[in-house]
Amino acid sequence: MSRDSAAADRHDDPQPQSKTKRKRAMLELQELGEELVALPADRLRQVELPEDLRLAVEQARGMARHDDARRRQMQYIGRLMRSVDPQPIRAVLAAVRGDSADETATLHRIERLRSELLADERLLFTIASRSPSVDLQQLRSLRRAALAEQEQGRPPRSQRALFRLLREIHRKTATTEGGADDERE
Numbered sequence: 001m002s003r004d005s006a007a008a009d010r011h012d013d014p015q016p017q018s019k020t021k022r023k024r025a026m027l028e029l030q031e032l033g034e035e036l037v038a039l040p041a042d043r044l045r046q047v048e049l050p051e052d053l054r055l056a057v058e059q060a061r062g063m064a065r066h067d068d069a070r071r072r073q074m075q076y077i078g079r080l081m082r083s084v085d086p087q088p089i090r091a092v093l094a095a096v097r098g099d100s101a102d103e104t105a106t107l108h109r110i111e112r113l114r115s116e117l118l119a120d121e122r123l124l125f126t127i128a129s130r131s132p133s134v135d136l137q138q139l140r141s142l143r144r145a146a147l148a149e150q151e152q153g154r155p156p157r158s159q160r161a162l163f164r165l166l167r168e169i170h171r172k173t174a175t176t177e178g179g180a181d182d183e184r185e
Contacts, residue, residue, distance in 0.1 A: 030078030035093050047092045053080045110166050131173050
């Protein structure tokens with residue numbers, strides 16, 4: 001009977017991962033760490049990380065040259081990543097890259113808002129009523145400059161600047177209102 005129970009125990013245990021799979025998993029965690037290092041400082045603060053991992057990422061960000069020391073630091077970050085749940089980190093990185101559906105939808109709403117603002121100046125007051133701290137004069141001047149660029153066929157610098165400002169207004173509004181998504185309703 002003891003022989004049967006030993007055989008049953010062996011079948012219940014999962015097979016150990018092969019060396020190739022373990023190495024692939026470690027490389028994925030190291031690549032995730034590299035993405036963390038590449039994040040802007042404000043986005044990095046939004047990610048929940050253990051203190052030792054945050055410190056290692058900050059040290060890697062301070063390394064200007066991509067030499068052996070930085071490579072070893074990235075390996076160290078990959079090793080620290082093994083003790084962390086990578087899913088929340090992947091979610092934040094997906095949002096930064098624009099891979100997340102919510103982030104993509106938000107960007108589309110902001111693009112629509114910019115187009116509507118260029119078509120109708122009265123929308124300025126709606127934006128200002130939803131976000132009282134907004135600089136109405138800056139919005140108005142960016143709108144005028146964007147319209148002038150369109151008429152003259154110049155590159156859309158002001159349109160991009162207007163988009164960035166609307167995105168920043170959206171972020172501030174979303175954080176103060178606890179996640180409100182739409183500024184126009």
